[in-house]
Amino acid sequence: MKDKRLLMAFPHPDDESFGPGGTIAKYAREGVDVHYVCATRGEVGTVDAEMLKPYEHLPEDQRLGALRGQELRQAADILQLTGLHYLGYRDSGMPDTEPNRDPRAFINADPDRVTGQLVKIFRAVKPQVIVTFDPFGGYGHPDHIFIHHRVTEAFQAAGDALRYPEAGAPYQPRKLYWTVFPKRLLKFFVLVLRVTRRDPTKFGRNGDIDLKEIVAHDYPPTTHIDIRQYYAIKQEASRCHTSQFTGGPMRFGKLQKWLAAHETFRLVEPSVDGRRLKERDLFEGLGG
Ligand SMILES: [Zn+2]
Numbered sequence: 282m283k284d285k286r287l288l289m290a291f292p293h294p295d296d297e298s299f300g301p302g303g304t305i306a307k308y309a310r311e312g313v314d315v316h317y318v319c320a321t322r323g324e325v326g327t328v329d330a331e332m333l334k335p336y337e338h339l340p341e342d343q344r345l346g347a348l349r350g351q352e353l354r355q356a357a358d359i360l361q362l363t364g365l366h367y368l369g370y371r372d373s374g375m376p377d378t379e380p381n382r383d384p385r386a387f388i389n390a391d392p393d394r395v396t397g398q399l400v401k402i403f404r405a406v407k408p409q410v411i412v413t414f415d416p417f418g419g420y421g422h423p424d425h426i427f428i429h430h431r432v433t434e435a436f437q438a439a440g441d442a443l444r445y446p447e448a449g450a451p452y453q454p455r456k457l458y459w460t461v462f463p464k465r466l467l468k469f470f471v472l473v474l475r476v477t478r479r480d481p482t483k484f485g486r487n488g489d490i491d492l493k494e495i496v497a498h499d500y501p502p503t504t505h506i507d508i509r510q511y512y513a514i515k516q517e518a519s520r521c522h523t524s525q526f527t528g529g530p531m532r533f534g535k536l537q538k539w540l541a542a543h544e545t546f547r548l549v550e551p552s553v554d555g556r557r558l559k560e561r562d563l564f565e566g567l568g569g
Contacts, residue, residue, distance in 0.1 A: 303508025322346030
């Protein structure tokens with residue numbers, strides 16, 4: 282076990298690479314143990330039938346999960362994750378879709394059981410720093426919101442010997458962060474859509490992303506991690522999630538590279554209390 286330990290908890294394979302992939306790559310290469318807790322195998326969505334060919338021996342509803350688990354394994358190796366921990370639930374899909382009703386869906390799990398699973402991992406891995414989604418889950422995905430609440434609860438419970446005694450000896454992580462991004466540019470983009478008479482509430486390939494709602498959930502960053510040195514690794518890890526790309530390979534232009542120079546987080550524990558923090562390191566203030 283290394284001196285510094287970082288744990289990220291999200292619900293889907295790809296949340297780690299598309300989100301804080303540069304931060305993971307950076308800390309892993311700086312000698313920090315980085316763990317990823319992934320609640321589901323991202324079983325929902327449509328992919329090219331050709332991609333599922335190698336998994337035809339599996340029941341139909343397990344094929345995509347098997348493929349995406351494989352993609353995450355590759356990404357984890359590229360990012361140099363120390364540990365990959367699945368909670369074993371199913372992707373719940375976007376709001377008001379059929380997969381929401383699957384009893385195996387993450388959002389239908391017993392909240393207490395999920396918290397207990399997280400507490401057990403926190404106590405075993407002993408991360409000083411924990412990262413998860415903000416209360417809106419970035420863009421409103423029900424699984425993102427659900428894991429936000431479970432991680433918040435587990436952060437409070439892990440250090441309390443009376444809670445989840447079966448999950449190991451108490452251990453209190455020091456800091457809790459949300460992945461957030463500055464909304465300024467997005468606000469401008471929403472304005473542009475409006476001016477050009479496009480509907481910002483029905484954005485994206487499936488028209489299921491509400492940009493207006495995303496902009497309304499504004500959680501200013503407290504912490505900027507410079508990932509320029511790790512940008513190429515982040516892209517390489519992101520490309521492992523092949524099933525998530527449609528319409529040919531993604532193009533990574535100069536503008537995107539400039540925008541992606543930093544990954545941003547909001548410190549929530551210990552509380553910022555309205556202070557304007559300007560951290561450059563998730564371990565800032567923790568000493569040695
Ligand atoms: Zn996700």
